[in-house]
Amino acid sequence: MLRIKQIATRSGGFLPKYISTAGSPRPLSANVASLRGFQTTATKMSVTSQYYPNEPTKPVVKTDTIPGPASQKELAELGKVFDSRPAYFVADYEKSLGNYIADVDGNVYLDLYAQIASIALGYNNPALIKASQTPEMTRALVDRPALANFPSKDLTKSLNQILKFAPKGQDHVWPGLSGADANELAFKAAFMYHQAQARGYDTEFSTEEQESVMDNQAPGSPPLSVLSFRKAFHGRLFASGSTTNSKPIHKLDFPAFDWPHAEYPHYKFPLEKNEAANRAEDDRCLKQVEELITTWKYPVAALIIEPIQSEGGDNHASKYFLQGLRDITLKHKVVYIIDEVQTGVGATGKFWCHEYADIQPPVDLVTFSKKFQSAGYFFHDPKFIPNKPYRQFNTWCGEPARLLIAGAIGQEIVDKNLLGQVQRVGKYLFGKLEQLQSQHPEKLQNLRGKDRGTFIAWDLPTPQERDLLLKKLKSNGCNVGGCSTHAVRLRPSLTFEEKHVDIFIEALAKSIKEL
């Protein structure tokens, strides 16, 4: 039997450790109690306090520059073997805890970026530490199977655990390794489905198909396309990169497929005061989507969209628009893929952001990664399983260690009602930002993400001011990311609470004044 005890390590870290309780009748620590019968009502101890009784109470910034001297020294070493130029600082994850990330200079930041929106439950979460120290995890790490050839006896359980949290209507899952990989696996499923509709699901491949494919030529390698949107981000491999449209630097010098991009609706905010204009914008963009599908030089087999374009600037799509795409994709037999890589797993206040749109019938494929740590796509129609084995296949077919982590994350979100917390904290955060906006309307333009949990963004007047604000925020103890050219995006973990909001708002107000 294992017990958790959160102890300060010799080097000053907060890493919780598991210790054997064999022959040890000591009472459970607060953290263990939290795992047994977690208190979820607002009047009791908060979720974060139960996870992280030793969480720092505020940021600490000790160095004049960020990265500080110790980070700079370490980055110079790292730069000898790796491209360390994008690094903000060198993190000390042993000393990071909950909503706070520490660096090797002793700075401790309130983290509203959370590894580009990938940390679901804060740093060194005790439930995840527990999940990382099971015999199943050891096997997954040291005996990594070729999952589709020699599936482990643990696999069905792992996949069913993930499917407990699948979007409504989705009851199959195909595992991958990253968001880009998940999207490309979904494209493959869509291309096979598209061709099966034309050829017949059980029809054998023709000799011409089997020969031409070995020269990368049609009809075996048909010139099908995937429609995506301007400013989309779906990854940086070659097919996913062809659907990505966020910034030139992500794409320059790479060959690309000649695939179309439709305009993503560009709304006026606040939404409630601009309904007519935004509806007209939806209709304009829907019309363009249908035109591209019917006129593009190559057949459009699939459409992929983020319910909120994240890297591209936190651009929101309305329920009306997302349903409109369902109608068009059904009409033209286009596979509808929702990319929930950044929006999924709770940060918008629902497990999956597109659940807000209640699209009917459900979309065909939903991709995930980031906060689920594992990656892949969900689907419901068994015909997305290709007619023959080994068509959707690779050696590893996913990462069993990360599947275990994903299952634990989902379970915590449900057991601790973290969606309810994110909705509550999101409202509080948005309200505070509206107050600040009324004082500094120029520095908080197009505030967006109301009723979307903590998935909130706004624009600065210029890219330079945005970059400066992010820098000032770091100096004032808050690690925050940007998106697009002008926007600030907030992506805290689901353990972000009102007390963290207050600290952030104070730092933001100070940073704005320093601009």
Added chain:
Amino acid sequence: MLRIKQIATRSGGFLPKYISTAGSPRPLSANVASLRGFQTTATKMSVTSQYYPNEPTKPVVKTDTIPGPASQKELAELGKVFDSRPAYFVADYEKSLGNYIADVDGNVYLDLYAQIASIALGYNNPALIKASQTPEMTRALVDRPALANFPSKDLTKSLNQILKFAPKGQDHVWPGLSGADANELAFKAAFMYHQAQARGYDTEFSTEEQESVMDNQAPGSPPLSVLSFRKAFHGRLFASGSTTNSKPIHKLDFPAFDWPHAEYPHYKFPLEKNEAANRAEDDRCLKQVEELITTWKYPVAALIIEPIQSEGGDNHASKYFLQGLRDITLKHKVVYIIDEVQTGVGATGKFWCHEYADIQPPVDLVTFSKKFQSAGYFFHDPKFIPNKPYRQFNTWCGEPARLLIAGAIGQEIVDKNLLGQVQRVGKYLFGKLEQLQSQHPEKLQNLRGKDRGTFIAWDLPTPQERDLLLKKLKSNGCNVGGCSTHAVRLRPSLTFEEKHVDIFIEALAKSIKEL
């Protein structure tokens, strides 16, 4: 302090466990002693015996069919959520140990396939279990960083540990997530390098490039190509898939880049009796490579080759051929990529197979995955780091948990002199196969892999006989894989020893007689 004790679990498994030695003066087990001061001379206890004192002494096959009834039942459940058709059986990794893989029916097979050549050190290797249970591993699992934005203080050490085992001349590494991912990351590096040679490394992108790339058009998205070989396997994503040329089923219905394939030399075996013919074959293929590079409709930015084509049939390339490619790629400024995904990490008797060719000057990029568990590419020229950050970038930039495992695998290979063992056991295995070949020349055609460790293959007269032989081998307790249409490929872990060879040869002789 941790000690290893290899214990039978309640359910009959062999999983070694770590137990605290605090206050426990019991003597170290054989396994721990092995980690401290491993015995490497042949007269002492063998490496495998030291790793796995409780390894089964022979296979056990209890069921009339494979998969057996328990596997079939489990696969039916798995099939409800996943494509379980490629599964041979459901494995029980808790009960698998060393060179033996167990299934849920209680069958225990000597494993010469090792998860499609991915298990380096046998199942439940104590050194890897140790590596999987460190505080660094816990952090990697629960606090997965965006490695290039917020590198951990552990990263430089992790990467340097891997670079200890890099091919000669390579001193940088870029991490990825799978073999296909590693190859596509290498393609991206090659495309940027190619364009930098034309444009100038520090030259800014033109407005036309920055605009056209957002429409997936030239010049921003230039129609560059990668030359690969007939029967190559480099992965199943869209760009790697365009270089893959093993079987139609891997590629059908997917759009592909219009990239060229040259013929891979097709040798006569045994090599030592066919030198003149094989040299002529090398020259014929080299000529074709140069012709394709100079005449292909799109510029050839990179060439990628496996030193032994594995999925494509265990086709070997000579030192002369691999050096010839270096000469051609230098002459035409083509980036030379060696794909060591299947051949790398020791199974050929060298850490990297292409070291046998001693290519001068060293190739530009070397990709790895499988037996290293982690993936990525090595390189040496700093100009393969693009001129600006965020060009070679993604959220995770690798998997820190797997980087730790890779480092431990490499260290074990060196510390236990496993390359020496693989060379020794490979010679023994090849000799035994030659003996069997003299009795059954029809069933062991084109025996190949002499002096390439245990990386050995041969052909059957027909695909049907090959498939039947693999089936018979399973019934006789040996898990063995095929490649191409006619070939049997042996891919045991590096812990395969003479005693395992004897068991395998006996099962093979029996299986051949049963054909």
